[in-house]
Each structure stands twice: as structure tokens, then as C-alpha cells.
Amino acid sequence: MKIILENLTKKFPNRNKKEKSEVIAVNNFSFEIEDGKLLGLLGPSGCGKSTVLNLISGLEKPTSGRIFFGDDDVTNLPPENREVGLVFQNYALYPHLTVRENIRFPLENLRGNRKLTKDQMEQKVLEAARLVQIESLLDRKPSEMSGGQQQRVAIARALVKKPRVLLLDEPLSNLDARLRLQTREELKRIQLETGITTIFVTHDQEEAMSICDSIVVMKDGSIMQHGAPQDVYDSPENLFVAKFLGSPQINVFEGQIKDGFVYIEKDRVIELKDITSFDKKQGAPDGNVFVAVRPEGFITVSDPGDDPIILRCSFDKMEVMGRDTSIICHNPAAGSAVIRAIIPSEDRPVIMGSEVCFKLKPSKVHVFYTE
Amino acid sequence: MNDKKQTLLALICLLPAILFLGVFMVYPMIDVFTYSLEEGYNFASQSYFGIGKYNYSYVLHDPYFIRALKNTFFIVLITVPLSTIIALIISLALSSVPKLKELFQTIYFLPYVTNTLAVGLVFMILFRKTAYTDGMINVLINAFGGESIDFIDGPYAAKMFVMCLYTIWVVLPFKILILTSALASVDPIYYKAAQIDATPRWRVFTRITLPMISPMVFYLVITGFIGAFKAYSDEVALFGTDLNAAGMNTIVGYIYDMLYGNSGGYPSYASAAAIILFAIVLTITVINLLVSRKTVFYR
Numbered sequence: 001m002k003i004i005l006e007n008l009t010k011k012f013p014n015r016n017k018k019e020k021s022e023v024i025a026v027n028n029f030s031f032e033i034e035d036g037k038l039l040g041l042l043g044p045s046g047c048g049k050s051t052v053l054n055l056i057s058g059l060e061k062p063t064s065g066r067i068f069f070g071d072d073d074v075t076n077l078p079p080e081n082r083e084v085g086l087v088f089q090n091y092a093l094y095p096h097l098t099v100r101e102n103i104r105f106p107l108e109n110l111r112g113n114r115k116l117t118k119d120q121m122e123q124k125v126l127e128a129a130r131l132v133q134i135e136s137l138l139d140r141k142p143s144e145m146s147g148g149q150q151q152r153v154a155i156a157r158a159l160v161k162k163p164r165v166l167l168l169d170e171p172l173s174n175l176d177a178r179l180r181l182q183t184r185e186e187l188k189r190i191q192l193e194t195g196i197t198t199i200f201v202t203h204d205q206e207e208a209m210s211i212c213d214s215i216v217v218m219k220d221g222s223i224m225q226h227g228a229p230q231d232v233y234d235s236p237e238n239l240f241v242a243k244f245l246g247s248p249q250i251n252v253f254e255g256q257i258k259d260g261f262v263y264i265e266k267d268r269v270i271e272l273k274d275i276t277s278f279d280k281k282q283g284a285p286d287g288n289v290f291v292a293v294r295p296e297g298f299i300t301v302s303d304p305g306d307d308p309i310i311l312r313c314s315f316d317k318m319e320v321m322g323r324d325t326s327i328i329c330h331n332p333a334a335g336s337a338v339i340r341a342i343i344p345s346e347d348r349p350v351i352m353g354s355e356v357c358f359k360l361k362p363s364k365v366h367v368f369y370t371e
Numbered sequence: 372m373n374d375k376k377q378t379l380l381a382l383i384c385l386l387p388a389i390l391f392l393g394v395f396m397v398y399p400m401i402d403v404f405t406y407s408l409e410e411g412y413n414f415a416s417q418s419y420f421g422i423g424k425y426n427y428s429y430v431l432h433d434p435y436f437i438r439a440l441k442n443t444f445f446i447v448l449i450t451v452p453l454s455t456i457i458a459l460i461i462s463l464a465l466s467s468v469p470k471l472k473e474l475f476q477t478i479y480f481l482p483y484v485t486n487t488l489a490v491g492l493v494f495m496i497l498f499r500k501t502a503y504t505d506g507m508i509n510v511l512i513n514a515f516g517g518e519s520i521d522f523i524d525g526p527y528a529a530k531m532f533v534m535c536l537y538t539i540w541v542v543l544p545f546k547i548l549i550l551t552s553a554l555a556s557v558d559p560i561y562y563k564a565a566q567i568d569a570t571p572r573w574r575v576f577t578r579i580t581l582p583m584i585s586p587m588v589f590y591l592v593i594t595g596f597i598g599a600f601k602a603y604s605d606e607v608a609l610f611g612t613d614l615n616a617a618g619m620n621t622i623v624g625y626i627y628d629m630l631y632g633n634s635g636g637y638p639s640y641a642s643a644a645a646i647i648l649f650a651i652v653l654t655i656t657v658i659n660l661l662v663s664r665k666t667v668f669y670r
Contacts, residue, residue: 022432057567058567059563059566059567078566079566079567079569080566080567080569080570081569084567085567086563086564086567088563088564090560092558092560092561092563092564094561094564094578094579095668096583097578097666105568105570105578106568106569108574109568109570109571109574110569142393157568161568247561314454336601
């Protein structure tokens with residue numbers, strides 16, 4: 001089922017009733033998800049991701065805008081008629097029912113010509129349980145299971161009635177690190193197997209990047225960028241997206257553009273026309289910019305000689321981590337206290353004195369004009 | 372700290388409570404039991420004729436006791452389920468009122484802080500038929516074309532009706548208080564999940580709400596049974612102290628009458644009746660507990 005959001009806006013009245021202003025949780029939101037794809041809704045906490053999910057599920061009514069499932073306008077449809085499956089952050093399994101009863105619960109609500117017999121229900125429950133691999137746990141109560149198992153039950157319960165759309169609200173945030181890794185692969189498998197259009201809310205960029213077909217990066221209720229994970233990573237449209245994606249975080253410097261070159265402090269660091277993500281159409285007027293460099297975008301140069309294009313930083317320390325080596329250094333123009341450059345360990349330079357010199361990889365450098 | 376020391380410390384801490392319970396609960400209970408077996412016990416001379424089960428036989432053949440037993444069971448069986456169901460309905464309504472919720476909760480809780488005798492007086496004014504007035508309720512009945520009934524001194528059914536109505540009215544506020552807080556403690560996420568799954572309202576109530584608040588409902592049923600079996604002051608509030616004459620006596624009323632009433636001075640009969648009441652309450656509570664194992668869900 002293709003999902004289209006059109007200029008969706010949600011305003012909440014201010015908690016402080018004396019203030020007449022409204023809190024805008026979702027601001028003029030528009031995007032489209034192809035049928036059968038997995039979309040990640042990504043942003044820092046409090047940016048309105050969950051509100052978008054609640055709007056799609058119908059638990060919240062939009063202030064303005066429209067929602068389409070395929071050709072159906074579902075904007076004014078109550079949640080019970082939207083046929084969505086929702087997995088809550090804390091799973092919301094009914095604690096007094098067994099796993100079997102929990103998964104069967106949505107089926108027992110079907111009425112009219114969709115009403116099922118007991119045998120049909122049992123068969124569907126088993127099918128869903130098999131999909132998430134919990135057949136052996138059907139007679140347990142939720143409290144007798146681990147977080148990962150509960151999470152599978154929640155997914156089975158959301159899938160058992162064959163929803164048109166599956167919504168997942170931070171489904172992995174209650175799991176420990178190892179389980180999270182394993183479960184996200186599982187999620188991807190289940191999504192591919194069922195082919196249900198899925199929206200997945202998370203604040204963890206790694207999670208979203210690893211399994212989603214496309215991601216929407218949000219900030220303060222607005223879309224910052226929408227695209228395939230690699231595209232968004234490779235060519236962020238603004239500094240927020242550049243900083244939000246990638247781990248370790250991107251290094252940001254204050255710099256200038258002058259005569260077609262990018263300067264950091266006095267160093268001429270790269271030629272503007274080499275930077276792949278830079279929008280050349282807008283020309284390249286001189287001015288102040290933020291220069292964002294991915295940690296893997298540095299190449300150490302042991303002896304710069306009189307190379308005119310080089311970035312010089314003060315060396316702090318080196319962290320060797322097997323495959324990679326991190327060079328920690330600092331620069332007065334950097335937005336953060338330290339700069340972290342990650343290079344393959346075999347290219348580890350011998351550093352003489354307190355200075356380390358870098359060449360920058362053009363594809364890993366992003367330049368944004370300061371406002 | 373080793374185990375022995377810890378046990379000793381625990382015992383010392385428990386000692387005051389054990390002493391008090393022993394002196395004021397356990398010893399009297401044993402005492403009542405011995406009284407109930409001593410035939411013809413006399414307060415003044417502190418003497419008795421012999422030991423046996425005559426006291427029980429007397430009480431069980433006393434028409435006043437049989438009447439009291441019937442009244443008590445009637446009140447219990449009518450008021451406990453009815454008051455719990457009504458309280459549940461009112462609590463559900465209260466919890467779905469978006470505005471003025473606190474005001475309504477206060478109004479429904481008011482009877483609880485009102486003296487039962489005062490409430491009884493109001494009931495009497497509403498229901499009693501005197502030489503001067505038929506009372507408010509009878510005026511209403513007349514308006515709908517019915518005949519006046521004397522609810523306080525009239526037929527048994529009318530008296531029992533007022534009695535049950537009064538009992539329900541008195542116990543309702545506490546039950547509503549407990550149930551509204553129980554309903555408020557159910558995580559709304561379950562209702563959201565149910566809504567997404569298109570669950571009809573009745574099913575949400577029976578399959579989600581009711582199991583979630585079942586421990587509180589069960590608590591109210593158990594304490595309701597025990598409280599109703601011990602009913603006495605409510606009857607006095609409506610029908611005065613001579614309950615035997617009114618035919619509205621209860622078991623506790625019978626015990627009181629045997630000790631201090633017009634026919635008073637029979638501690639042996641009172642003790643036997645008290646032991647019978649104890650046996651009844653114990654049986655009912657055990658049955659309740661057995662039923663609850665299957666129906667009540669604890670987290």
C-alpha cells in the first residue's frame with residue numbers, strides 16, 4: 001500500500017494555558033512511500049516523529065493536511081477503520097493474556113464477512129507466531145518472557161490481521177545492544193517476507209541506515225531531508241542532517257570560501273569544484289561557511305612540504321582500534337573541542353612534533369553557507 | 372548479621388503488635404469460644420451448669436436468630452453485588468467525563484464523610500408515613516397513581532427495600548473512590564492498542580479493563596461481604612434499637628441484644644451466635660478466595 005502524506009500539520013495547544021501560542025509538533029509534512037517499502041523516520045527525541053506515526057495510525061487528528069493509503073483518503077477515518085498495525089515502544093501487550101490470546105485478540109474483533117472461525121483464528125495465530133519464531137512460547141504470559149520475545153509477540157499481534165500499513169514506534173529502544181542488532185535484521189526479514197509497507201520511527205541513525213529503503217530526517221516537526229540512506233549520508237542538504245547522520249559524528253569547522261577555494265583558518269584545504277555534494281548551480285560566491293568533514297574523509301600527510309592545499313591541526317593523541325586508527329587533534333576553527341579523523345591502521349603516519357597535516361577526500365567534505 | 376540475630380531482632384520488632392493482637396484479639400476469641408460451650412453461664416456468680424452444645428442448639432432454634440440470619444443473608448446477597456456493579460458503572464462514567472471530573476468525584480464521595488445516623492434520619496423523613504404526612508417517596512408514588520406504603524413500619528418487603536437501598540447508598544462512595552483510582556491506574560496505551568485493533572467498547576471493558584482492575588474489584592467484594600455480614604448500625608439508624616420488634620434484626624444485632632438488650636444477660640447465647648457468624652464469614656471468604664484464583668489477575 002502506497003502511503004502519501006500531504007501538507008500534514010499538527011498543532012497542540014500550549015500546556016501553559018495563559019500563553020495563547022500553539023506548539024507545532026508536525027509542520028507541513030509531505031512525503032510518499034512506495035508500496036512494500038520500509039521507511040525510517042529519523043530525528044532527535046521531541047522532533048515529532050511519534051506524532052507523525054500517531055497521525056498515520058489515526059490516534060491523533062491532523063490540524064490540516066491529508067493522508068492517503070493508496071487511493072483512499074483516510075484523513076478522517078478513525079483508527080479502527082484504517083487497518084494499520086502498530087507496535088508500541090513498550091509493546092503494550094495485554095499482561096493478563098497469554099501470547100496466543102494476545103496475538104488472537106485483533107482477529108476476535110473482526111466482524112461481518114471477515115469474521116473467522118476458531119480454527120481459522122488458530123491457524124492465523126500460528127502463522128504469525130511462525131513468522132516471528134515464537135511458536136514454542138504461545139502459552140506464556142508476557143511477564144514470563146524477555147524483552148526481545150515480547151517485542152516479537154507485539155510484531156506478531158500487529159501483523160496477524162494483515163494490516164495495510166505496519167507502524168513501529170521505536171521498536172528497538174527497549175532492547176540491549178546485542179539484541180537490537182539481531183532484531184533489526186529480523187525486522188527487515190519480516191518486512192521483506194510480508195511485503196507490508198512499513199514505517200519505522202527511531203532516533204538511532206545507525207538503525208535507520210542499516211535496514212530502511214529510505215529515510216526521512218526530521219527536526220522540530222519539519223522534514224530536513226528525504227532519500228535513500230546512502231544518498232542522505234553522502235550528500236546531506238544541510239548541516240543538521242550532516243551532523244545527525246554518521247557515527248562518530250562529522251567534524252565541523254568554520255571556514256570561508258574565497259576565489260573558488262575553501263579556507264579553514266589560514267589553510268587552503270580544498271578546491272570548491274572538487275566537492276561532489278556542493279550545489280554548483282548556485283555559483284560559489286565568497287562568504288563564511290561551515291565545512292563538515294566526515295571522520296573517514298581525512299588522509300594524513302607525513303611531509304606536506306610546500307603543498308598549497310593542506311589542513312593543519314594540533315595533534316593530541318592516537319587511538320589504535322585494530323582495523324582503524326583514530327587521530328584525535330584540535331583546531332581553533334572547529335566547532336567542537338576535538339577533531340576525530342579515522343584512517344586505516346596501515347596508513348598510520350609517524351607524527352613528528354605537535355602538528356598533523358591532512359588532505360581531504362572531496363566526497364567526504366560538505367560545505368554549507370552560514371545564515 | 373547472622374540469621375539468629377536477625378530473627379531475634381524481627382521478633383522484638385513484632386512483639387508490641389503480637390502482644391496487642393494477643394490480648395485484644397486472640398484471647399477474646401478463645402474466651403468467646405469457651406463461653407459458647409458453657410451452659411447457663413451467669414455473669415454475677417461467674418458460674419455455669421455444664422459444658423455442651425446446648426447454647427448453639429438454643430440459638431439455632433430461636434426464631435429471632437433465624438429471622439436475623441435471613442435478614443443478614445438477604446442484605447448481603449442483594450447489596451454486595453448491586454453496590455459493586457453500580458459503583459463500577461458510576462466510576463466508568465466518572466472516568467470518561469472530561470470536564471468537572473473532580474467536582475463529580477467530590478459529590479459522589481460526600482456520603483462517605485456524612486454520619487450514617489444523619490443519613491438514616493434523612494431516609495426516615497423520605498420514607499416514613501406518619502399521621503401528618505405520607506413522606507416524600509409516597510407523594511411520588513401517589514403522583515404515579517400508586518398507593519401509599521409505610522416503608523418504616525409497614526410490610527416486610529418495603530422495609531427490606533429501604534434497608535438495602537440505604538446500605539447500598541452508604542457503601543457506594545468508598546467503592547467509587549477505590550474503583551475510579553483503579554481505572555485511572557490502567558495504562559491508556561492498552562486502550563490505544565485496542566483501538567488500533569478495532570475492539571468494540573464492550574469487549575474493551577470485559578477483556579481489558581475488567582481484568583486489569585480485578586484485584587480491586589475482588590478487594591471490594593471481600594470487604595463488602597464481611598462488612599455486610601457485620602451490619603447493625605445501619606439497621607438501628609432506620610428502625611431504632613428494638614430491631615426484633617421491627618423484624619429487621621441482623622446477626623450482630625442479635626448478639627448485641629443477647630448481651631445488653633431487653634432480653635439481655637445471656638453471654639453464652641451471644642457467644643454461640645458470634646461463633647456462628649464467624650464460621651459463616653470464614654466460609655464465604657474462603658469461597659471468595661477460591662473463586663478469585665481463577666478470575667483475578669495480579670501483575
